[in-house]
Amino acid sequence: MIVTAKIEEVRAVRKQDKDENWGFVPTMGYLHEGHLSLVRRAREENGRVAVSIYVNPTQFAPTEDLASYPRDLERDLALLEAENVDLVFTPSDEMMYPPDFQTAVLLSHVTKPLEGAARPTHFAGVATVVAKLFNIVQPDRAYFGQKDAQQTVVLRQMVRDLNFNLELIVCPIVREPDGLAMSSRNKYLNPDERKAALVLSRALQWARIAFEEGERDANTLRRIMTDLIIAEPLARLAYVSAAHPETLVELERIEDKALLSMAVFIGKTRLIDNLIIA
Ligand code: PAF
Numbered sequence: 001m002i003v004t005a006k007i008e009e010v011r012a013v014r015k016q017d018k019d020e021n022w023g024f025v026p027t028m029g030y031l032h033e034g035h036l037s038l039v040r041r042a043r044e045e046n047g048r049v050a051v052s053i054y055v056n057p058t059q060f061a062p063t064e065d066l067a068s069y070p071r072d073l074e075r076d077l078a079l080l081e082a083e084n085v086d087l088v089f090t091p092s093d094e095m096m097y098p099p100d101f102q103t104a105v106l107l108s109h110v111t112k113p114l115e116g117a118a119r120p121t122h123f124a125g126v127a128t129v130v131a132k133l134f135n136i137v138q139p140d141r142a143y144f145g146q147k148d149a150q151q152t153v154v155l156r157q158m159v160r161d162l163n164f165n166l167e168l169i170v171c172p173i174v175r176e177p178d179g180l181a182m183s184s185r186n187k188y189l190n191p192d193e194r195k196a197a198l199v200l201s202r203a204l205q206w207a208r209i210a211f212e213e214g215e216r217d218a219n220t221l222r223r224i225m226t227d228l229i230i231a232e233p234l235a236r237l238a239y240v241s242a243a244h245p246e247t248l249v250e251l252e253r254i255e256d257k258a259l260l261s262m263a264v265f266i267g268k269t270r271l272i273d274n275l276i277i278a
Pocket of ligand 1: 054129
């Protein structure tokens with residue numbers, strides 16, 4: 001496994017193995033089973049697999065957890081080695097954003113609601129860094145988790161709009177046995193908060209059951225999720241949504257598919273989760 005912080009080295013490896021298909025998994029490190037499921041899928045579908053580990057500062061607002069974001073490079077590299085990853089790119093901030101850096105990738109509609117409403121600069125940071133990573137690694141396929149549902153919608157739009165020559169593949173959410181969606185931020189939860197955090201997946205399941213029993217009114221589904229979350233004393237609701245899975249516009253009735261999603265503070269930790277119903 002080649003581990004490098006140098007863009008030229010990534011390009012050299014990529015050039016040397018140009019006849020192979022490259023699968024790419026961009027990450028911010030502190031890897032868990034969710035990330036590893038992306039790596040395994042990339043391993044199955046490609047001759048070569050590249051992973052980036054980079055905590056991208058431009059997707060964090062000044063009030064967010066950039067400084068405390070969990071990091072453990074040594075452990076991450078051991079996990080990736082065990083998955084037979086070929087190349088790990090670990091750039092520095094100076095390399096990604098030199099002092100004269102001036103460019104941003106901005107998307108309009110799909111970045112505005114949900115996460116974008118609370119974190120107005122977040123998706124510019126994500127789209128810009130992912131565009132840079134795509135240009136550096138030049139993958140044939142790139143793998144993202146459904147857990148960050150809006151991120152996948154934003155990046156799919158960016159790939160289409162900017163004609164990136166790659167296939168974007170979205171993989172299912174990986175959950176703990178009790179239903180909590182895996183996230184590097186789960187590490188922040190104390191034991192009581194960890195229990196309370198189950199309210200996210202439970203709210204999604206309650207809405208799913210109502211849908212399966214025939215409920216098609218999106219407001220009713222939003223209310224079912226809201227009522228459950230506000231009944232949990234350690235939870236503070238940021239939003240719940242029942243939106244079109246591609247446009248992210250809130251629905252009135254669910255005729256076909258809907259993306260149910262939410263952000264909830266458990267103590268100080270902001271968690272997100274989602275489910276597509278169809
Ligand atoms: O999903 C993430 O971990 C990040 O948003 C990504 C895609 C690696 C960009 O920094």
